[in-house]
Every structure is written in structure tokens, then in C-alpha cells.
Amino acid sequence: MKQMNLKFTWVGIVLCLLSFFQLQSCKGKNKDADINAAIQAKTQTDATFAGVNATVADGVVTLTGQCNDDNCKTNAENTVKDIDGVKSVVNNITVVPVAIAPDNTLNSGVERVTARYPGVTADVNDGTITLRGQIKRDSLQQLMMDLNALNPKKVENQLVIK
Amino acid sequence: MALRAKYQQLIDAANQSGVTNLEVREQNNVLYIDGQAPSEEVKKNLWDLYNKIDPDYRAGDLVLNVNVFGTSNTTAEQEYTVVSGDNLSKIGKMYGVSWNEIYEINKDKIKDPDLIQPGWKLKIPTK
Numbered sequence A: 001m002k003q004m005n006l007k008f009t010w011v012g013i014v015l016c017l018l019s020f021f022q023l024q025s026c027k028g029k030n031k032d033a034d035i036n037a038a039i040q041a042k043t044q045t046d047a048t049f050a051g052v053n054a055t056v057a058d059g060v061v062t063l064t065g066q067c068n069d070d071n072c073k074t075n076a077e078n079t080v081k082d083i084d085g086v087k088s089v090v091n092n093i094t095v096v097p098v099a100i101a102p103d104n105t106l107n108s109g110v111e112r113v114t115a116r117y118p119g120v121t122a123d124v125n126d127g128t129i130t131l132r133g134q135i136k137r138d139s140l141q142q143l144m145m146d147l148n149a150l151n152p153k154k155v156e157n158q159l160v161i162k
Numbered sequence B: 001m002a003l004r005a006k007y008q009q010l011i012d013a014a015n016q017s018g019v020t021n022l023e024v025r026e027q028n029n030v031l032y033i034d035g036q037a038p039s040e041e042v043k044k045n046l047w048d049l050y051n052k053i054d055p056d057y058r059a060g061d062l063v064l065n066v067n068v069f070g071t072s073n074t075t076a077e078q079e080y081t082v083v084s085g086d087n088l089s090k091i092g093k094m095y096g097v098s099w100n101e102i103y104e105i106n107k108d109k110i111k112d113p114d115l116i117q118p119g120w121k122l123k124i125p126t127k
Helices: A002-044 A070-081 A103-114 A137-148 B002-006 B008-016 B040-053 B088-095 B099-105
Strands: A052-057 A060-067 A088-091 A120-125 A128-135 A154-157 B020-027 B030-037 B062-068 B078-081 B121-124
Touching: A002 A052, A002 A070, A052 A070, A060 A070, A070 A088, A070 B020, A103 A120, A103 A137, A128 A137, A137 A154, A137 B040, A137 B062, B002 B008, B002 B020, B002 B030, B008 B020, B008 B030, B008 B040, B030 B040, B040 B062, B078 B088, B088 B099, B088 B121, B099 B121
Parallel strands: A060 A088, A128 A154, B030 B062
Antiparallel strands: A052 A060, A120 A128, B020 B030, B078 B121
């Protein structure tokens, strides 16, 4: 009889422990699920986050996927950081680079454009078009329009405007 | 992020004036605005706004590539207005294309490749 009692006690203890651990892990999962739901709610309304995915493990959010620009990446991180229960954010989002024309394409385009603007010279270096020389103010806008359409990284305007 | 704020007026104007496929991206301290404008007028207005925010386009922090829907940007053909003294090979040299290519796509206007008139708007093919 005494032995039986002891056995039951052991079983009882083991059951208690098991249920305790289960509750604990359940609690962690719930928290992560809550965070996940909060992320979904916050990001689904914003189209800029369409390419971003989030996974949550023990309060650590890992962001993956693609963003169109730097803002989107930092915004996504800040949005998630503020959610209750988030311990930290791992931001693995990649920013899809803007398509910049290669230098040889830019060069031929720039040559074609500047041929129409006597007095204007232009260099192309790593996607950046640098303008030198002089131009009439009336022609500046059209020149800039033409150059901006070539998909440069940027246009440095060092022209003297007459 | 600062660049978006700087050019917010321009972005808003693009949104409100019916620019389609509008994309605004800030990367490496340059703001890229791409899209298709419904008319030359809209495009011009956006450029005037750009000039207002950044006089004479000096800052080099914006690439505004908004083209009028249906017309070309540089990847398609361009237009050249003939001035007196021009001939097809001279125009061709300016654009790096042969006189023959210009002749071919402007046959509706050019009957004789040796005879072009000032004021004609010629299509210039891409290389």
C-alpha cells in the first residue's frame, strides 16, 4: 500500500512537471503569435512592406525580403521594434537597387544629348554625370530632363549659367 | 529620409497630377522619382517645382525620370528639328547613327535624302 502511494506520488510529480513545462512553452508560443499578429496588422495596411517577411522566435523578430528603398528598410525595423514583447529585431531586408545605366551606355547617351548644347561638357564616372562649361538658363531644364532620362546614378551640375 | 521631406511637394504634385507607375526611392542619399506623366505640361510643371525646391538643379540629390506616356525616353527614338545648314549625315553624326537610318524611319517626310528643310521634325532612331 505504501509503495503504491509512492508510485502515485511520483506519477503526480512527473505530470505536474510536464504540464508546467508545457504551459511555459505554450506561453512563449502565444507571445510570439501575438507579436506576429501585431506585425501582420501593422504591415498589411502599408504597401511598401509588401515584399517584407517577418519571423518571430522568443521575442526576436527576423525581417527578410525586399524593400524598394532605404526608408522602407528602416521603417520596417522601427515599426516592428515598437511592438509589445519584441526583444530585438534582426534586419536582413535587402534593398533592391535602383537600375543605373552602365557607364558605356551613359556615355553614348550623354554624348548624344550634349551634342545639342554647345559649350556643355560632361563626364561620366561610376554612374555620375558631371556637367561643366556654360549654358543659357533657358536651355538648362531641357538638358537636365534629357540627362535624367538616361538612368544615371546622379547628375552633378557644375555649369556656369548665363 | 530627409530627401523625401525636401521634395515632398514634388512627390505630392506627381501623385495629384496623374503620374502613373510612380516610384519614389531614396538610395545612397539620392532620391529617384520615376513614372509616366500624362502630358508634357505635367512633366514641365514637375520640373518647374524641382527647380523651385533646388534652384538650377545644383544639389545633385534627385534623379527625376518622369516621361510622358507613349513618347520616348532615351531608350526609344528622339526627335530633332532641322535647322538651316543641316544634312542627314551631319545630324546622324550628332546622334551617332548613320544618315541612312534616319532616312529610313522618316521616309514619310523625306522624299530625297539630299533635300531636307529647316523646321522639319525628324525622328532619330536609337543605336
